[in-house]
Amino acid sequence: xxxxxxLTARIGDNEVLxxxxxxxxxxxxxxxxxxxxxxxxxxxxxxxxxPAYEVTGGEVLYxxxxxxxxxxxxxxxAGIFLGFQHPIEVPGxxxxxxLRLAYNKKAESAGRxxxxxxxxxxxxxEKIRLVKMDGSFLDRSLNEGFSGGEKKRNEILQMCVLxxxxxxxxxxxxxxxxxxxxxxxxxxxALMGPDRALMIITHFPRILETIRPDRVHVLSAGRxxxxxxxxxxxxxxxxxxxxxxxxxxxxxxx
Amino acid sequence: MAAVMxxxxxxxxxxxxxxxxxxxxxxxxxxxxxxxxxxxxxxEGWKYTDLAALKAMDFDCGADRPVDIxxxxxxxxxxxxxxxxxxxxxxxxxxxxxxPGGVRLLNLASASELAHDLGSLAAPAGADPFADLNxxxxxxxxxxxxxxxxxMEAPLHVLFVSTQDGDRPTCSLPRLxxxxxxxxxxxxxxxYQGRGRYLTCxxxxxxxxxxxxxxxxxIQRESTGAFHFSSLAAKVERDAQYACRTIAFGARLxxxxxxxxxxxxxxxxxxxxxxLLGETQVADTHSFIDHIVPDCTSRQAHKTIADGxxxxxxxxxxxxxxxxxxxxxxxxxxxxxxxxxxxxxAKPQLEIYADDVKCxxxxxxxxxxxxxxFYLQSRGLRPALARNLLTYxxxxxxLAGIPVPSLKRQLRQTVLARxxxxxxxxxx
Numbered sequence: 001x002x003x004x005x006x007l008t009a010r011i012g013d014n015e016v017l018x019x020x021x022x023x024x025x026x027x028x029x030x031x032x033x034x035x036x037x038x039x040x041x042x043x044x045x046x047x048x049x050x051p052a053y054e055v056t057g058g059e060v061l062y063x064x065x066x067x068x069x070x071x072x073x074x075x076x077x078a079g080i081f082l083g084f085q086h087p088i089e090v091p092g093x094x095x096x097x098x099l100r101l102a103y104n105k106k107a108e109s110a111g112r113x114x115x116x117x118x119x120x121x122x123x124x125x126e127k128i129r130l131v132k133m134d135g136s137f138l139d140r141s142l143n144e145g146f147s148g149g150e151k152k153r154n155e156i157l158q159m160c161v162l163x164x165x166x167x168x169x170x171x172x173x174x175x176x177x178x179x180x181x182x183x184x185x186x187x188x189x190a191l192m193g194p195d196r197a198l199m200i201i202t203h204f205p206r207i208l209e210t211i212r213p214d215r216v217h218v219l220s221a222g223r224x225x226x227x228x229x230x231x232x233x234x235x236x237x238x239x240x241x242x243x244x245x246x247x248x249x250x251x252x253x254x
Numbered sequence: 255m256a257a258v259m260x261x262x263x264x265x266x267x268x269x270x271x272x273x274x275x276x277x278x279x280x281x282x283x284x285x286x287x288x289x290x291x292x293x294x295x296x297x298e299g300w301k302y303t304d305l306a307a308l309k310a311m312d313f314d315c316g317a318d319r320p321v322d323i324x325x326x327x328x329x330x331x332x333x334x335x336x337x338x339x340x341x342x343x344x345x346x347x348x349x350x351x352x353x354p355g356g357v358r359l360l361n362l363a364s365a366s367e368l369a370h371d372l373g374s375l376a377a378p379a380g381a382d383p384f385a386d387l388n389x390x391x392x393x394x395x396x397x398x399x400x401x402x403x404x405x406m407e408a409p410l411h412v413l414f415v416s417t418q419d420g421d422r423p424t425c426s427l428p429r430l431x432x433x434x435x436x437x438x439x440x441x442x443x444x445x446y447q448g449r450g451r452y453l454t455c456x457x458x459x460x461x462x463x464x465x466x467x468x469x470x471x472x473i474q475r476e477s478t479g480a481f482h483f484s485s486l487a488a489k490v491e492r493d494a495q496y497a498c499r500t501i502a503f504g505a506r507l508x509x510x511x512x513x514x515x516x517x518x519x520x521x522x523x524x525x526x527x528x529x530l531l532g533e534t535q536v537a538d539t540h541s542f543i544d545h546i547v548p549d550c551t552s553r554q555a556h557k558t559i560a561d562g563x564x565x566x567x568x569x570x571x572x573x574x575x576x577x578x579x580x581x582x583x584x585x586x587x588x589x590x591x592x593x594x595x596x597x598x599x600a601k602p603q604l605e606i607y608a609d610d611v612k613c614x615x616x617x618x619x620x621x622x623x624x625x626x627x628f629y630l631q632s633r634g635l636r637p638a639l640a641r642n643l644l645t646y647x648x649x650x651x652x653l654a655g656i657p658v659p660s661l662k663r664q665l666r667q668t669v670l671a672r673x674x675x676x677x678x679x680x681x682x
Binding site for chain 1: 629
């Protein structure tokens with residue numbers, strides 16, 4: 001589904017990604033772990049098309065085509081979803097209205113029927129049950145005044161509504177308590193299927209107990225320095241990241 | 255001191271005979287206008303607002319003309335509506351059948367001795383020629399007194415409609431005076447609408463007595479051929495709450511000059527403004543918030559959206575006098591520029607003479623937040639739609655607190671249409 005080959009990217013003069021290679025097949029869950037500043041979030045943003053980052057080399061194929069030929073909104077309509085680490089507040093636009101707009105724009109480009117407000121209401125009720133959100137959040141402004149946890153819940157609600165093929169969740173666990181993490185982890189798992197893929201970007205291994213990864217990659221200084229299975233995540237939980245940094249430091253200075 | 259005028263200020267209006275009542279005030283205003291020059295861009299307060307187009311025009315005094323107010327009716331105010339056409343009270347379109355008992359509603363032309371406070375609030379004669387013009391020659395207006403403790407459920411809708419007279423531009427001089435006695439509460443919708451070319455010089459005075467609470471919506475939806483000057487003077491007394499929001503959508507040139515005095519401890523003020531401009535519209539706001547006693551609170555948020563070759567001016571002064579200790583004042587001015595030709599000139603100003611206060615202000619003028627743009631695009635919205643949505647949101651946010659649902663809906667619809675975001679549903 002996603003092939004990343006020798007990807008390099010920078011923001012301003014700062015080279016953040018220094019050659020990423022990664023292959024994600026349909027049906028797989030990949031975890032991207034690493035210390036702060038290792039480039040995890042940058043990878044998510046570059047894949048989603050954030051305009052502040054400049055791709056300086058390498059290529060990314062999404063379902064066989066060049067991802068970088070698509071703008072951010074085209075990528076979203078093609079089935080890529082980025083769950084934000086810090087979702088943006090948009091006072092003045094209702095959450096429900098925004099969700100329906102996003103749903104309909106995607107439906108329109110996929111040649112499916114758009115939903116009117118009543119039909120959408122039925123559709124959304126089912127989704128809010130999945131993420132166990134209080135219905136009153138639909139009538140509020142998009143993310144405005146939401147707690148950190150409520151924002152993350154709203155991100156997963158958007159994910160449920162848009163039903164993406166490739167989801168990239170950036171630090172879903174930050175700001176979430178254990179119960180909310182479990183609920184959202186289960187919702188995300190329920191959305192997986194043989195034609196779906198998931199990239200979980202996280203600093204802490206705990207989230208991987210509910211969303212079990214097939215592969216775990218450790219990013220350090222813009223490169224993937226380790227790849228393994230769940231046992232690698234557990235090792236990180238025990239030992240932290242410092243031992244990895246020490247191991248790769250010489251290579252990083254080349 | 256005043257120089258000889260190359261051209262007198264609106265001579266046809268001043269040539270009208272002085273209407274009855276308010277002798278002393280009118281005489282002062284006339285004296286101030288005597289030999290007065292047109293404000294020019296060489297003066298600090300008029301630096302950005304060029305009156306050349308207004309100067310070149312002549313205006314007749316408006317007469318009562320048939321108008322259709324159907325689309326302007328607010329269902330919530332069916333029986334609490336006062337309508338003025340070209341500055342004159344129109345009993346046919348007004349409906350005061352639901353005013354609570356005890357509310358006194360008087361035609362200003364016959365109420366001069368009752369309203370001894372009238373004119374004492376407004377800026378002193380000589381400070382604002384358009385307010386002086388109103389004082390010198392206003393014929394009609396409303397005086398509304400909400401008695402002690404009365405909680406008015408229905409909003410009071412005071413609608414000023416203007417229309418040009420055949421080909422002739424008209425001038426109207428609306429005057430409104432509202433008193434909330436102790437502990438009363440009310441919502442006032444003061445609205446300006448019209449057709450064709452005309453000039454409105456309005457003066458509104460408001461007193462919110464101890465413990466009273468007023469929500470005041472000033473809605474300027476004048477025709478795009480209109481000039482609009484509105485002066486507001488308000489006094490807020492002990493523990494009273496005054497929330498005032500000015501919406502400027504219309505007029506080719508408008509200037510709003512709210513001046514609010516927090517006169518007794520515990521008084522609190524919210525003074526918000528939204529201007530949504532396009533083409534060559536000009537909207538100027540010069541506000542003055544006067545903290546003269548301790549323990550008062552003021553919050554001011556002013557937003558402008560400027561498209562086309564429009565110009566928005568904001569000059570907001572918060573004045574904290576020496577005795578006004580423990581003042582808590584905040585002022586925010588935000589402007590959104592949608593085209594390269596549009597301009598926003600913002601000057602937030604704090605003048606503080608007390609030493610134990612909490613005051614903050616800020617101004618931010620610019621384009622839409624790129625992070626918010628990316629967020630919406632990452633949900634599949636095309637850039638143009640994302641831009642419209644954020645522009646709508648920027649404006650709509652300031653309308654959220656309007657306590658009259660039908661009015662809020664109308665204004666949101668206008669914002670949706672003006673930001674090309676019609677296909678969005680608005681917030682409830």
